[in-house]
Amino acid sequence: MTEAAAAQAPAQQKTGGKPSYDWIRARIAQVPRVKIAITPTPLIEAPNLAKHLVPSGDGPRIFVKRDDLTGVAFGGNKLRNLEFRLAKTMEDKPDTVIVGLDLQSNSARQTVGACNKLGLRTILVLEGQRPAEVQGNLLVDYLLGAEVHFARDRADQRRLLDELAAKVKAAGGRPHILNDNPMFDVASALAYIETTIEVLEQLEAENLKPSCFYMSSSGKGQAGIVLAQRLFNAGFAMHGVTATSEFDVPSRTADIANQTARTLGLDIVVKPSDVVNFEGFVGERYGVPSEAGNEAVRLFARHEGIVLDPVYTGKCAAGMIAHVREGRFKKGEIVVFVHTGGMPAIFTWNKLWLDQTA
Ligand SMILES: Cc1ncc(COP(=O)(O)O)c(C=O)c1O
CATH class of the missing domain: 3.40.50.1100 (Rossmann fold)
Structure with missing residues (x-):
């Protein structure tokens, strides 16, 4: 405020x-x-x-x-804070939210669900490898329709976030990298x-x-x-x-x-x-x-x-x-x-x- x-x-x-x-x-x-x-x-x-x-x-x-x-x-707890974070995000009028989090992140799952409610597409960049059997939060991320990418480490994750945002932009979309949201x-x-x-x-x-x-x-x-x-x-x-x-x-x-x-x-x-x-x-x-x-x-x-x-x-x-x-x-x-x-x-x-x- x-x-x-x-x-x-x-x-x-x-x-x-x-x-x-x-x-x-x-x-x-x-x-x-x-x-x-x-x-x-x-x-x-x-x-x-x-x-x-x-x-x-x-x-x-x-x-x-x-x-x-x-x-x-x-x-879960993150849905409460997403109300403020995504309000800030919406100021940029995005059509796609891109976020980097952990492989089995509760936050990622709730972010995709919340973005779905707001009519936004979500791209996840998760740190780790895709497991042989997809379970838990990662399974729900797929069910919710997220586009999922995997990053080797934090540096690779950051590189992918920027690369994917540039790709969305080049295709005429309006990306918002949620990791850069200060809220x-x-x-x-x-x-x-x-x-x-x-x-x-x-x-x-x-x-x-x-x-x-x-x-x-x-x-x-x-x-x-x-x-x-x-x-x-x-x-x-x-x-x-x-x-x-x-x-x-x-x-x-x-x-x-x-x-x-x-x-x-x-x-x-x-x-x-x-x-x-x-x-x-x-x-x-x-x-x-x-x-x-x-x-x-x-x-x-x-x-x-x-x-x-x-x-x-x-x-x-x-x-x-x-x-x-x-x-x-x-x-x-x-x-x-x-x-x-x-x-x-x-x-x-x-x-x-x-x-x-x-
Ligand atoms: C289930 C659950 N409880 C607690 C926490 C910790 O919440 P906070 O980051 O607000 O301390 C998390 C964070 O990801 C979580 O997923």
Whole structure:
């Protein structure tokens, strides 16, 4: 949002010294957006899982924020941020979106689904080789009609993005390279301020307050929850659990939160030390399922009928489960697990789920 637009946002409505949800929503509404995701997503209690983890009944209540149900191409967290990113993209009036991502990217799948809704053609440049058997997100990319190319590494990916854009242009098309869209980080944070407001409202409707959020996080969405924490002084902890050791998530989260605060004209500064993110549940490395993560996937499925994935949400759930088992939460405290999607990875790792005794 420009400073002029920020000045036009409604005057801050204070409720007990905090801005109201409508005030922050109005600020976010100044940022251009196209409607893609189905929101608000449901918040569902998981009583069987809670009872299984603490059979005495002395444990917390667990609620699952179903951002896997955002409604396009198996859903997930990225559909929320694509509303802002693709609004920016549409300013260029493209007919083709070209994007470079990982081979089994949830983001790629959701981008193709969202572009389909907007009537845009999608070209994917995925890092990796086409596998002998096409499964998971990659299979869905093909089903959604994306033109798929494979890149050896990041440099090859960049070269292909530019080459394909030039080719589309030469054929009279209007390409847009989504990797060059500057909105990714801030869009995710804006989206997860909104998700947090949804959760707070959903709990308030039942006279409940959250003690702690858990979300699979490499920093972007978590930045939004951290900002909401500060904005509404709501007294809950935010526990991000990373699926990768590739970067320092707290400093990345703080950077994105501060960039987003500036975009919204908010007087908030987040320090890396304000951010809690657990790196201990990555397992061997990014993209490789872990024992604890796989157990978490099975527990959610078998006690609540909720399908997680072994790459992101399962590892985050492993963190939450470990903390609940350690007794970090008192009886009746409210723990919110944000399900960020990723279910197609279940099929990529199909052998993991066949053992009924595990
Ligand atoms: C299922 C899932 N959960 C969580 C994340 C991490 O989200 P963020 O980049 O907003 O931290 C991703 C990122 O790709 C994801 O696919």
